[in-house]
Amino acid sequence: ETGVTQSPTHLIKTRGQQVTLRCSSQSGHNTVSWYQQALGQGPQFIFQYYREEENGRGNFPPRFSGLQFPNYSSELNVNALELDDSALYLCASSPGRSGSHTGELFFGEGSRLTVL
Amino acid sequence: DAKTTQPPSMDCAEGRAANLPCNHSTISGNEYVYWYRQIHSQGPQYIIHGLKNNETNEMASLIITEDRKSSTLILPHATLRDTAVYYCIAPTGTASKLTFGTGTRLQVTL
Numbered sequence: 001e002t003g004v005t006q007s008p009t010h011l012i013k014t015r016g017q018q019v020t021l022r023c024s025s026q027s028g029h030n031t032v033s034w035y036q037q038a039l040g041q042g043p044q045f046i047f048q049y050y051r052e053e054e055n056g057r058g059n060f061p062p063r064f065s066g067l068q069f070p071n072y073s074s075e076l077n078v079n080a081l082e083l084d085d086s087a088l089y090l091c092a093s094s095p096g097r098s099g100s101h102t103g104e105l106f107f108g109e110g111s112r113l114t115v116l
Numbered sequence: 117d118a119k120t121t122q123p124p125s126m127d128c129a130e131g132r133a134a135n136l137p138c139n140h141s142t143i144s145g146n147e148y149v150y151w152y153r154q155i156h157s158q159g160p161q162y163i164i165h166g167l168k169n170n171e172t173n174e175m176a177s178l179i180i181t182e183d184r185k186s187s188t189l190i191l192p193h194a195t196l197r198d199t200a201v202y203y204c205i206a207p208t209g210t211a212s213k214l215t216f217g218t219g220t221r222l223q224v225t226l
Contacts, residue, residue, distance in 0.1 A: 002159070033212050042203060042216030043160065056213050090159050094212050105152075105212055107159030 002026060004108035006091050012114045013081050021076045021111045025093030031055075032074040033105065034066060035090040043090055049074055078113075086115045117215040118143040118206035125221045128198075134191040136220050138204030141185040147208060149180060151189045153200040154219070160203065163189065194224045 003026035013019050025032050031050045035043035045058040049068035063079040072093070078085055089112075092105040121139040128134040140149060150165040164171055164178045166187070171178045177190040191198055203219040 002161075004159075031212055035214075035216075040218075042201075042218055043214075045213050045215065048213055056210075058213075092159075092212070103212075104150075104162035104165070105160075105214065107161070109157075109159050 002106040002108065004091060004093050004106050006089075006108040006111050008111055009109070010112045010114075012116060014116050015081055015083060017081050017115075018077065018079045019081060019113060021078075021089050021091075021113070023074045023076070023091030023093075023108060025072045025074065025091070026095075026106050029093035029095045029106070030072050031094045032068055032072065033092045033094070034074070034076045035092065036060070037088040037090060037110070038084075039087070046076070081115045083115050086113060088112050117208050118147050120204045120206055120217055122202070122204055122217065122220045124218065125223070127223050127225060128191075128194045130195055130224055130226055131193055134194040134198065134222055134224070136189040136191075136202050136204075136222065137186065138189070139186045140204070140206045143184050143206050144208075145184075147206045149178065149184075149187050150205045150207065150214070151176070151178065152203045152205065152214075152216075153198075154203070155197075155200040160216075163202075194222075196224050196226070198222065199224045 005024045033048040034046040037043040047057040088110040090110045092107045151163040152160040154160045180187045201219040
């Protein structure tokens with residue numbers, strides 16, 4: 001148990017639709033990162049939020065967007081869904097300042113998105 | 117992030133030590149080595165990290181070569197619950213923006 005909770009755990013959408021995934025970070029953690037994990041692959045970094053500001057982004061198009069709220073919970077939004085967006089979406093939180101060079105990430109169990 | 121190379125799969129008998137190697141020959145002086153594992157259908161779990169000295173915690177030991185070009189994660193007494201994909205990562209700049217490869221799939225057997 002990491003204290004990071006994600007919802008929903010599973011969902012199915014069709015191409016062109018929009019989806020919002022939610023994450024509650026561990027208490028006291030002000031940095032949240034989102035990762036996409038396609039089947040058989042390692043997680044890929046999407047973006048990170050620190051104190052409600054985006055602080056780093058991986059190689060993902062603008063239709064992937066996010067928010068972080070004052071309580072440090074976060075949302076991942078994906079517009080115009082494509083079949084290749086089918087994946088496990090993982091949220092991870094960490095304490096302290098963004099850009100910290102050391103320390104562990106605490107991952108949630110993920111939201112599995114299927115796009116038909 | 118420094119490129120890391122791991123064998124795609126390994127087997128280990130329960131109760132024996134599991135030694136998982138990782139090559140990171142391009143690692144720079146201030147890049148740490150992190151290990152995470154992912155048990156099927158769960159989120160990744162942090163195991164251990166180190167810079168140049170060997171490290172040990174309740175889960176594992178991390179042995180880093182003196183030239184820092186490779187490291188070995190050691191699970192001293194592997195159990196069936198250690199069956200997972202193990203990722204070795206050497207992030208640049210921050211430990212919260214990680215580049216996962218495909219890792220090593222460790223199968224622990226009776």
